[in-house]
Amino acid sequence: MALTTDFAGIRPDSRTADPKQDHSRYRIVPARHPERLAGTIFAAVVIIAVLYSTFTNPRWGWGVFAEWFFAEPVLVGLGRTLLLTTLAAISGSILGTALALARVSKSPLLSGLSWGYIWLLRSIPVIVLLLILNNLGYLYETIKIGIPFTDTVLLDYPTVQLLTPFAAAFLGLTLNQSAFFAEIVRGGILSVDHGQLEAAAALGLPRRRQAFRIVLPQAMRSILPIGFNELIGLAKSTSVVYVLALPELFYTVQVIYRRNLEVIPLLMVATVWYLIIMTGLSVAQHYIERYFSKGAVRNPAPLPFQAFFDRFRRPLPILNRATDRVRNTGFHDAAALRAAGGIVRIHGISKSFGSLRVLDDVELNLPAGSVTAVLGPSGSGKSTLLRAINHLERVDEGFISVDGDFVGYRRKGDTLYELKEKDILKRRADIGMVFQSFNLFPHLTVLENLIEAPIQVRGVGRQEAVQLAQDLLARIGLSDKINAYPRQLSGGQQQRVAIARALALRPKVLLFDEPTSALDPELVGEVLDVIKELARTGTTLVIVTHEIGFAREVADTVVFMESGRILEAGPPARVFTQAEHPRTREFLAKVL
Ligand code: ADP
Numbered sequence: 001m002a003l004t005t006d007f008a009g010i011r012p013d014s015r016t017a018d019p020k021q022d023h024s025r026y027r028i029v030p031a032r033h034p035e036r037l038a039g040t041i042f043a044a045v046v047i048i049a050v051l052y053s054t055f056t057n058p059r060w061g062w063g064v065f066a067e068w069f070f071a072e073p074v075l076v077g078l079g080r081t082l083l084l085t086t087l088a089a090i091s092g093s094i095l096g097t098a099l100a101l102a103r104v105s106k107s108p109l110l111s112g113l114s115w116g117y118i119w120l121l122r123s124i125p126v127i128v129l130l131l132i133l134n135n136l137g138y139l140y141e142t143i144k145i146g147i148p149f150t151d152t153v154l155l156d157y158p159t160v161q162l163l164t165p166f167a168a169a170f171l172g173l174t175l176n177q178s179a180f181f182a183e184i185v186r187g188g189i190l191s192v193d194h195g196q197l198e199a200a201a202a203l204g205l206p207r208r209r210q211a212f213r214i215v216l217p218q219a220m221r222s223i224l225p226i227g228f229n230e231l232i233g234l235a236k237s238t239s240v241v242y243v244l245a246l247p248e249l250f251y252t253v254q255v256i257y258r259r260n261l262e263v264i265p266l267l268m269v270a271t272v273w274y275l276i277i278m279t280g281l282s283v284a285q286h287y288i289e290r291y292f293s294k295g296a297v298r299n300p301a302p303l304p305f306q307a308f309f310d311r312f313r314r315p316l317p318i319l320n321r322a323t324d325r326v327r328n329t330g331f332h333d334a335a336a337l338r339a340a341g342g343i344v345r346i347h348g349i350s351k352s353f354g355s356l357r358v359l360d361d362v363e364l365n366l367p368a369g370s371v372t373a374v375l376g377p378s379g380s381g382k383s384t385l386l387r388a389i390n391h392l393e394r395v396d397e398g399f400i401s402v403d404g405d406f407v408g409y410r411r412k413g414d415t416l417y418e419l420k421e422k423d424i425l426k427r428r429a430d431i432g433m434v435f436q437s438f439n440l441f442p443h444l445t446v447l448e449n450l451i452e453a454p455i456q457v458r459g460v461g462r463q464e465a466v467q468l469a470q471d472l473l474a475r476i477g478l479s480d481k482i483n484a485y486p487r488q489l490s491g492g493q494q495q496r497v498a499i500a501r502a503l504a505l506r507p508k509v510l511l512f513d514e515p516t517s518a519l520d521p522e523l524v525g526e527v528l529d530v531i532k533e534l535a536r537t538g539t540t541l542v543i544v545t546h547e548i549g550f551a552r553e554v555a556d557t558v559v560f561m562e563s564g565r566i567l568e569a570g571p572p573a574r575v576f577t578q579a580e581h582p583r584t585r586e587f588l589a590k591v592l
Pocket residue numbers: 353356358376377378379380381382383384385
């Protein structure tokens with residue numbers, strides 16, 4: 001044994017604390033779990049008993065089973081079942097998603113129609129629905145498509161010819177499937193954090209893009225498990241279409257056992273095929289769920305073989321590390337980033353929530369390129385003021401203009417026309433917003449977070465957007481994180497990416513709502529440094545913050561708010577040392 005040092009005066013049992021001690025003599029014995037062993041034996045007995053009975057009882061008729069398993073009529077029926085399942089699954093999911101979007105739409109009529117459809121279709125048993133469709137020819141002898149109120153007919157077909165049993169089955173299953181699927185999708189949409197929608201709206205992404213790029217992919221996490229449950233249900237419920245005498249798998253099997261009376265073996269043929277289909281679906285579910293989990297978990301479990309394939313994959317583009325050194329030279333020498341700051345005028349705005357007056361006749365002028373720090377106790381209306389500036393919140397009175405353009409309105413003479421959401425979203429791109437809770441899109445990588453809005457809203461080419469994103473990342477010192485997902489970053493890094501995301505649109509005005517409040521104290525500095533650099537680029541900045549030292553250093557103007565009013569505004573040197581208003585002095589005494 002190597003351990004010969006004499007621990008004079010030290011009690012032998014305290015030697016284990018010595019890190020240099022040789023541990024090779026230790027042996028690890030796994031904990032014993034007698035109850036687990038008992039469980040394993042029980043499971044083994046059950047499995048053996050089931051297998052024994054299944055293979056020794058001659059009445060299962062495995063010989064007959066083998067004879068029919070690959071028989072042509074069975075395979076044809078199987079093909080029909082698979083086709084029907086696939087078609088109904090695809091069209092049911094598309095229709096269901098559309099119904100769910102209609103259901104959450106702001107149009108009461110559209111939402112009501114969707115609700116009614118879902119109510120009706122969920123109430124009717126599939127079998128009844130199928131029979132009704134099959135007898136549609138009795139209700140309507142022909143199906144006509146023409147121009148209403150004229151004699152023009154584009155298509156005129158006898159219903160029975162058009163609605164074959166297969167078409168009826170397809171239609172019935174689709175209608176039924178879509179109603180259930182709609183509710184699953186709606187549940188998924190409701191499960192997505194509202195901050196995600198706000199962030200997407202603040203970037204000015206169009207509504208469609210918000211739905212299909214930001215909300216639905218995140219909703220998929222909760223849609224998939226229930227959706228696949230539904231899909232498996234659909235694959236099985238195709239067996240009810242036997243009522244239409246459509247020779248799918250189950251009907252075919254029935255026809256055969258009625259002739260040869262080998263009921264059990266033939267039912268087994270159908271059962272084993274169903275098992276195979278469901279196994280396929282379960283495997284597919286695993287992979288699809290895993291795909292949509294990217295960004296939702298910090299470390300996704302590797303797929304089987306993934307490590308093997310990764311070795312051959314081309315490495316993702318990683319910026320030249322040297323560019324990181326540019327960081328300290330700041331933003332101001334990056335021509336791409338120099339944005340002309342906007343002039344913000346806030347004219348007597350007021351806003352109430354119910355009886356609570358959250359903003360009360362607020363008047364403020366922010367020159368181009370100015371840096372304004374907004375201070376005030378919690379609940380004083382600071383966030384509401386910022387949200388009013390980019391029209392995430394609509395004010396009741398007064399108006400706000402950026403470079404003479406009214407936020408949320410179009411001026412014609414002396415009339416202000418409220419803009420449609422589509423146009424508001426476009427204009428919003430000029431006003432960036434950074435949230436306390438970052439609100440990065442967790443399912444997109446850092447690069448994808450940065451290029452989404454420039455491409456979609458500004459119409460910038462992908463190449464250029466990527467280049468700009470790389471420049472921005474180099475400047476915030478995060479080039480090596482370009483392909484990381486937000487959850488793989490620290491809070492400070494996430495907030496720096498969020499600032500870069502807002503900057504990628506080259507906004508005229510950038511709003512910060514307590515950008516460091518969610519951060520650990522030691523991470524605050526790195527975010528404030530980025531904002532300080534930014535203060536010299538000419539973008540107009542409005543920063544709600546409790547960091548007094550920071551406000552004193554970077555702000556031209558400090559605004560103190562309380563109960564929705566601006567009590568005091570002025571240069572930091574004056575406000576921080578000789579505030580006029582006693583409430584300001586009281587507040588500063590508490591936070592300084
Ligand atoms: P601050 O950011 O200064 O802490 P906020 O602007 O978030 O304050 O809120 C100001 C006041 O308005 C608070 O009393 C808050 O409860 C209220 N408020 C904000 N948004 C809403 C809303 N959507 N509905 C009702 N009350 C609201």
